[in-house]
Amino acid sequence: MGKNISELSGRKGLEENLFEQIGRITKESDADRSERLEKLADEFLIGKANVYGAASFYDFTREENKGKEIYVCNGSACLTAGTQNALQATIEAKCGKDKTGEMVCLGRCHENNAFHYNNRNYSGSDIQHLDAIMSGTYQTKEKYHVGATGNPMLTLPYGDITNHYKIWQTALNTDKETLLHEIRESNVRGRGGAGFPMAFKLESCKNTPGDTKFIVCNADEGDPGAFSDRYLLEERPHSVLMGMMIAGYIMGASWGVLYIRGEYPEAVEICETEIQKLHAAGYIGKNIMGSGFDFEFKVIKAQGAYICGEETALLSSIEGQRPEVRVRPPYPTQHGLFNKPTVVNNVETLACLPWIIDNGGKAFAAIGRGKSTGTKLISLDGHFNRPGLYEADMGTPLRTVIDELGQGFRVPVKAMHIGGPLGGLVPVSKIDELTLDFESFNQGGFLLGHASVVCIPEHFPLAKYIEHLFEFTAHESCGKCFPCRLGSTRGKEMFQKALNENYKIDRTLLNDLLDTLETGSLCALGGGLPLPVKNALQYFEEELSPYLKS
Ligand SMILES: Cc1cc2nc3c(=O)[nH]c(=O)nc-3n(C[C@H](O)[C@H](O)[C@H](O)COP(=O)(O)O)c2cc1C
Ligand code: SF4
Structure with missing residues (x-):
C-alpha cells in the first residue's frame, strides 16, 4: 500500500507536494479543515485515511495543537539547565495556557530558556523582551561561540559565492567516476549517526537505472542538544548546497531536496534565499554552464516529528504519507522518494564534499584517526564555560573538546549525554578514555552520533x-x-x-x-x-x- 501511495504522490511530484499541502490546510483552515483534507485525498487518488493519518501525526498539524501560538522548548539541554519551568510560567501568564504549546528542541541548547513565537526562535535573555517580541519590534540576540582545533574545514569562511563555486565548475568539468573516486578515497562517513560510507550509497544509486533520481539532505536535526546542522544551514549554506549539487551530479539526480525541520524557520528562509542566488548565477537550473546537467532544489519545511530524521520515515513524510519507518531492503538507493533511486545524507556529510573535491580525497583521509576521517562538528550546551559550536579533527581527545574548546564545565557535572537521545551517557570519569571518533565511542560502549553534548549536572536526578x-x-x-x-x-x-x-x-x-x-x-x-x-x-x-x- 505504501508503495502505491508513493507512486500516487509522485504523480504530482515535488512542485505540487502533498505533504506541503497538508501542512498548509491544517494551518489555514478551521471549519472546513476536514473537507479540504478529503478533497486533497481525492485529488491525489489516495484514501482519506492516509491524509488524516499524516495530518494527525505531526506536532504542528495535529488537531489538538490547533490554536497554539507560542511554544516552550522541552528538549534535554533546556531540561537539565532547569530554565523551562520559570519560562513557561512567564509565557502562560502573558499568553494563556491554551495558547502555549511545546516544541522538541529549538537548537538553542547553548543558552537555554528557549521558546518559539511567530516563526522565530528565542533563547537566553530574550524572554525579558516578551512584549516587544509579541509586538514584532524585537530581534533575538542569540550568540554562540564558534571555534576549532586541528584542521578546520567546515567552520572556515568561504568568501563570496562566485569564488566558492569554482569548485562546482571544476566538478562539472570532471568525470563522474573521478569525483566518486575522490569521495571513496576520503572515506567520508555519514555524520547523521550511523557512520555509513558516503561513496557506497552514491555508487549504488549511480548504478541504479532511473530517469529521475533524488539527493535528499536530511536536515531534520531532531537530536536535543545538537545545533551543528543548524549552524551549517544558517552560516555555511553553500557548503551544504554545493555538496548536494556534487552528489547529485555524480549519481545523476535532477533534484536536490532539503528536508529542514520546522523548528528551524531561520534555516529554511536562509536556504531558500541562497538557492535563488544560485539560480541567478546560473549554477543550477537547466543545462548548467553548458554541461548538459539539470539540477533543481526543493526545500521542504517539516512539521515537527523526531522520527522524520530516520531516512525512510523522512521519505514517507515528503510523500505526504504518515512517516512510519520502512522495512529495508529495498534501500532508498533503489526505491527511495516516490519509489525512485534516492540518496539520503546528513547536512554535515554533504557539507564535506566541496572540501573533498577541492583538496582531494587523500587530504581528507589524512585528517582524523583510523576509519574516522575528516573533522567533526560538536555542539556544547549551556553547562560549559564557553558553550557553542566547535570543529575538531576526528580522533581529538574528548578532554581537549571539554577543557580547551568548551573551557570546562560552568557547574559540577556528573555525566554527559553525547550523540542525541539515543547516544550514550558518558560519566565524567570516562572522559580521558575517549577520543572523538566512531570507533573510540563504540569501543567504550557509547555512541558518537551527532556529537552533541548535553550535560547532566550533579544535582539533576x-x-x-x-x-x-x-x-x-x-x-x-x-x-x-x-x-x-x-x-x-x-x-x-x-x-x-x-x-x-x-x-x-x-x-x-x-x-x-x-x-x-x-x-x-x-x-x-x-x-x-x-x-x-x-x-x-x-x-x-x-x-x-x-x-x-x-
Ligand atoms: C530515530 C532516528 C532519528 C534520526 N535522525 C536523524 C537526523 O536528525 N539527521 C540525520 O542526518 N540522520 C538522522 N538519522 C539517521 C538517518 O536515518 C540516516 O542514517 C542518515 O540521514 C543518513 O545520512 P548520513 O549517511 O550522511 O549520516 C536518524 C535515525 C534514526 C533511527
Ligand atoms: S522502533 Fe519501531 S515504532 Fe519505534 S520509531 Fe522505530 S519503527 Fe517506529
Whole structure:
C-alpha cells in the first residue's frame, strides 16, 4: 500500500507536494479543515485515511495543537539547565495556557530558556523582551561561540559565492567516476549517526537505472542538544548546497531536496534565499554552464516529528504519507522518494564534499584517526564555560573538546549525554578514555552520533532524566513496532511511578523491557533508547538504587 501511495504522490511530484499541502490546510483552515483534507485525498487518488493519518501525526498539524501560538522548548539541554519551568510560567501568564504549546528542541541548547513565537526562535535573555517580541519590534540576540582545533574545514569562511563555486565548475568539468573516486578515497562517513560510507550509497544509486533520481539532505536535526546542522544551514549554506549539487551530479539526480525541520524557520528562509542566488548565477537550473546537467532544489519545511530524521520515515513524510519507518531492503538507493533511486545524507556529510573535491580525497583521509576521517562538528550546551559550536579533527581527545574548546564545565557535572537521545551517557570519569571518533565511542560502549553534548549536572536526578528519555521516545515513536510503541510508554510509567509514588522498579522487568526494545525494534529509536538507560544503570547504580527493587 505504501508503495502505491508513493507512486500516487509522485504523480504530482515535488512542485505540487502533498505533504506541503497538508501542512498548509491544517494551518489555514478551521471549519472546513476536514473537507479540504478529503478533497486533497481525492485529488491525489489516495484514501482519506492516509491524509488524516499524516495530518494527525505531526506536532504542528495535529488537531489538538490547533490554536497554539507560542511554544516552550522541552528538549534535554533546556531540561537539565532547569530554565523551562520559570519560562513557561512567564509565557502562560502573558499568553494563556491554551495558547502555549511545546516544541522538541529549538537548537538553542547553548543558552537555554528557549521558546518559539511567530516563526522565530528565542533563547537566553530574550524572554525579558516578551512584549516587544509579541509586538514584532524585537530581534533575538542569540550568540554562540564558534571555534576549532586541528584542521578546520567546515567552520572556515568561504568568501563570496562566485569564488566558492569554482569548485562546482571544476566538478562539472570532471568525470563522474573521478569525483566518486575522490569521495571513496576520503572515506567520508555519514555524520547523521550511523557512520555509513558516503561513496557506497552514491555508487549504488549511480548504478541504479532511473530517469529521475533524488539527493535528499536530511536536515531534520531532531537530536536535543545538537545545533551543528543548524549552524551549517544558517552560516555555511553553500557548503551544504554545493555538496548536494556534487552528489547529485555524480549519481545523476535532477533534484536536490532539503528536508529542514520546522523548528528551524531561520534555516529554511536562509536556504531558500541562497538557492535563488544560485539560480541567478546560473549554477543550477537547466543545462548548467553548458554541461548538459539539470539540477533543481526543493526545500521542504517539516512539521515537527523526531522520527522524520530516520531516512525512510523522512521519505514517507515528503510523500505526504504518515512517516512510519520502512522495512529495508529495498534501500532508498533503489526505491527511495516516490519509489525512485534516492540518496539520503546528513547536512554535515554533504557539507564535506566541496572540501573533498577541492583538496582531494587523500587530504581528507589524512585528517582524523583510523576509519574516522575528516573533522567533526560538536555542539556544547549551556553547562560549559564557553558553550557553542566547535570543529575538531576526528580522533581529538574528548578532554581537549571539554577543557580547551568548551573551557570546562560552568557547574559540577556528573555525566554527559553525547550523540542525541539515543547516544550514550558518558560519566565524567570516562572522559580521558575517549577520543572523538566512531570507533573510540563504540569501543567504550557509547555512541558518537551527532556529537552533541548535553550535560547532566550533579544535582539533576538521573531517574528524572531517564523518565524524560522514555517520555521523549513515547512521544516520538512512529508506532510501527510494538516494542517501541508500548515499551517506551511502559518505561515512562515505571520511572514516573518510581519518582512520584511509593513504587520500586523491578530490575528484572526493566532489564526485560530494555532487551526487548534493543532486539525487537525496527529502527534505532526503540533500539537505541536502552543504551543511555543501561549506561545510567551501570555507572550510577548507587544514585538509582532507591528507585529499584533490590
Ligand atoms: C530515530 C532516528 C532519528 C534520526 N535522525 C536523524 C537526523 O536528525 N539527521 C540525520 O542526518 N540522520 C538522522 N538519522 C539517521 C538517518 O536515518 C540516516 O542514517 C542518515 O540521514 C543518513 O545520512 P548520513 O549517511 O550522511 O549520516 C536518524 C535515525 C534514526 C533511527
Ligand atoms: S522502533 Fe519505534 S520509531 Fe522505530 S519503527 Fe519501531 S515504532 Fe517506529
